[in-house]
Amino acid sequence: MAESPRAVACRHVYRKFKAMEGVKPSVQAAGPNRVFTFRRSDATSPGGPSISQIVRVTVDPEGRILRVVASR
Numbered sequence: 001m002a003e004s005p006r007a008v009a010c011r012h013v014y015r016k017f018k019a020m021e022g023v024k025p026s027v028q029a030a031g032p033n034r035v036f037t038f039r040r041s042d043a044t045s046p047g048g049p050s051i052s053q054i055v056r057v058t059v060d061p062e063g064r065i066l067r068v069v070a071s072r
Helices: 005-016
Strands: 026-030 033-043 050-059 065-070
Touching (some): 005 065
Antiparallel strands (some): 033 050, 050 065
16 A cells, blocks of 8 residues: 555655654645645744744655755
């Protein structure tokens, strides 16, 4: 049995972006594909501005990763 698209996206992001470990993605449909968006914010210092990182992964219905986009 093939892995679900969510499991494929999570495994790829957690392996490639260690800071995203444990972040649950939001899901959007893009035609037959699914776009999983992982968001994380960290404070730079107490009371300081926060820095957010966003990773988007597009997965087709067969579970193949088509595209990965990450913010800085």
